Amino acid sequence: MSYDQIGQLFMIGFDGITVSAELASFLREYKPGGVILFSRNLESIAQIIELTIDLQRCSPHSPLLISIDQEGGRVSRLPKDFTIFPSCEVLGQCRSSELAYAAAATTAKELKTVGINMNMSPVLDVNSNPANPVIGDRAFGTTPDIVSELGLATVGGLQDNRVVACGKHFPGHGDTNSDSHKELPSVPATRERLERIEFPPFRRAITSGVATMMTAHVVYQALDESRPATLSSTIIGRLLREELHYDGVVLTDDLEMHAIIDHYGIGDATIQAIQAGCDMPLICKDRNRVVAALNAVDKAVANGDISAGRLAQSLARIRRLKKRFLVPYRPVTISDAKLVVGCRSHKALLRSIDQTRERSSKADL
Numbered sequence: 271m272s273y274d275q276i277g278q279l280f281m282i283g284f285d286g287i288t289v290s291a292e293l294a295s296f297l298r299e300y301k302p303g304g305v306i307l308f309s310r311n312l313e314s315i316a317q318i319i320e321l322t323i324d325l326q327r328c329s330p331h332s333p334l335l336i337s338i339d340q341e342g343g344r345v346s347r348l349p350k351d352f353t354i355f356p357s358c359e360v361l362g363q364c365r366s367s368e369l370a371y372a373a374a375a376t377t378a379k380e381l382k383t384v385g386i387n388m389n390m391s392p393v394l395d396v397n398s399n400p401a402n403p404v405i406g407d408r409a410f411g412t413t414p415d416i417v418s419e420l421g422l423a424t425v426g427g428l429q430d431n432r433v434v435a436c437g438k439h440f441p442g443h444g445d446t447n448s449d450s451h452k453e454l455p456s457v458p459a460t461r462e463r464l465e466r467i468e469f470p471p472f473r474r475a476i477t478s479g480v481a482t483m484m485t486a487h488v489v490y491q492a493l494d495e496s497r498p499a500t501l502s503s504t505i506i507g508r509l510l511r512e513e514l515h516y517d518g519v520v521l522t523d524d525l526e527m528h529a530i531i532d533h534y535g536i537g538d539a540t541i542q543a544i545q546a547g548c549d550m551p552l553i554c555k556d557r558n559r560v561v562a563a564l565n566a567v568d569k570a571v572a573n574g575d576i577s578a579g580r581l582a583q584s585l586a587r588i589r590r591l592k593k594r595f596l597v598p599y600r601p602v603t604i605s606d607a608k609l610v611v612g613c614r615s616h617k618a619l620l621r622s623i624d625q626t627r628e629r630s631s632k633a634d635l
Contacts, residue, residue: 275581276567277301278332278588279544281521283554287313289324296557297328300564303588304335306554307386309347315384315607318349322385323601333596335434337388340377343407352380353616356623358393359407362416364626367423370410373623374427374435376616381433383610385602387595388434390484392424394471395444404449414470421471425480434595437475438484439523440510441499442468450487450529454498461492473514481591482519483510485548487529497546498529501539506547519587521550526559537566544576549584 281304284293305325312318322336338347343357355361355373364370374391381389396417397409410420421437428435441464446455459468472483485500493509494502500522510516522543525531530539540551540563553560570576610616 273299273301273564273568274331275585276564276571278303279550279567279581279584280304280560280564281306281335281337281550281552282557282560283308284557285310285555287311287317288321289328294324294328297325300561301329301331302334302560303332303550303592304337304388306337306339306390306552307347308339308554312347312349314349315351315611316604318384318386319602319604319607326385326599326601333592333599335388335592335596336386337390337434337436338381338386339390340381341391341393341408342373342377345408348380351612353377353612353620355620356627357407358410358420359397360627361420361623362410363630364623365416365630366626367419369619369623369626370420370423371427372619374424375431376427376619378428378431378433380611380616382431383602383607387432388436388482389428390436390438391428392421392435392437392475393439394418394421394437394475395439395442396467396471397444398467399445399447401447402444404446404451405444409444414467417471418474421475422478425475425478429479429481429595432595434481434591436482436484436521437472437480439486439488440472440483440520441486441490441493441505442472443486443488444468446488450523451527452529454487454489454529454533456489456491458491464490464492476514476516476518480518481595482521483516484521484523484552485543487523487527497542500525500530500548501534501542501546503546511547517587519550519584519591520548522548522552524552524554525563526553526555536563539563541566541570541575544570544580544584549587 277300280302342355410417425435448455494504499505536559
């Protein structure tokens with residue numbers, strides 16, 4: 271099997287602020303469908319533009335999804351020249367879908383002008399457990415109504431400006447009492463409670479056309495007693511694909527998180543995720559693990575553990591996503607970016623959000 275196909279399934283991270291000869295060689299050989307950028311990759315407007323242009327040059331056969339976690343608040347990767355919005359919780363306290371839409375649209379415009387075409391946002395988790403160590407202020411609020419409303423506004427703000435949105439973490443990470451970066455959480459909630467609290471924001475986002483979704487590395491005992499959602503055909507294949515009729519691209523959360531890597535080999539986890547119905551395994555750091563996962567999928571397709579039909583479904587979804595948001599590819603320019611990034615109107619919106627939050631806080635007293 272050619273990496274032209276299997277490589278397209280993968281989204282990978284890397285170190286450094288430039289495309290080294292080694293990275294360029296890797297991208298040309300393995301042909302991943304996307305990359306994810308972190309603070310370690312981002313230094314300035316000019317550097318980011320050079321990086322994204324060079325990344326795209328390494329993928330002439332298919333434009334790369336170039337993604338980032340730019341939620342706002344404590345999950346922000348961009349340097350200080352950019353307009354950095356407060357956390358989702360602050361936007362929730364403003365109780366304004368118009369402001370949430372405007373913040374997402376502004377973020378999208380600034381990302382797009384430096385060559386980043388995908389944002390791992392919105393967080394659709396309901397912050398329903400005060401002891402949750404990983405979601406907290408990353409959520410828009412503590413009820414499904416506010417999360418649904420502002421989640422939809424965020425999807426619209428991003429996608430109306432041709433930046434791919436990603437709803438996360440399906441089917442909901444808000445009721446965990448441990449952090450999946452460090453260990454495998456388990457949620458004992460009943461199916462009825464999940465339907466009432468966790469599922470509604472995802473249902474609404476699916477109905478409104480969110481382009482991609484990210485899975486949670488969490489065991490939901492009422493849905494699948496043994497496997498985390500990322501690796502569960504019951505949760506991804508049956509619930510998300512069949513019951514909720516979602517046919518967008520499904521990404522895994524980072525497969526190097528301890529919730530997965532402490533329990534599964536990287537190759538086994540990748541195969542199980544694809545078998546479950548995920549389209550894009552995300553591996554954020556270790557290039558050796560990327561190669562191991564690619565080769566494991568290659569072998570699984572060759573021996574029939576991943577059927578040709580299952581592979582074709584994912585490839586078709588990824589092609590459709592790229593056609594919708596990435597084609598035609600146009601290189602970005604420093605002159606355009608300097609007019610957009612951190613401009614006066616964007617800073618004014620930031621002040622407006624702060625003022626609205628202050629008024630809302632006083633009204634609650």
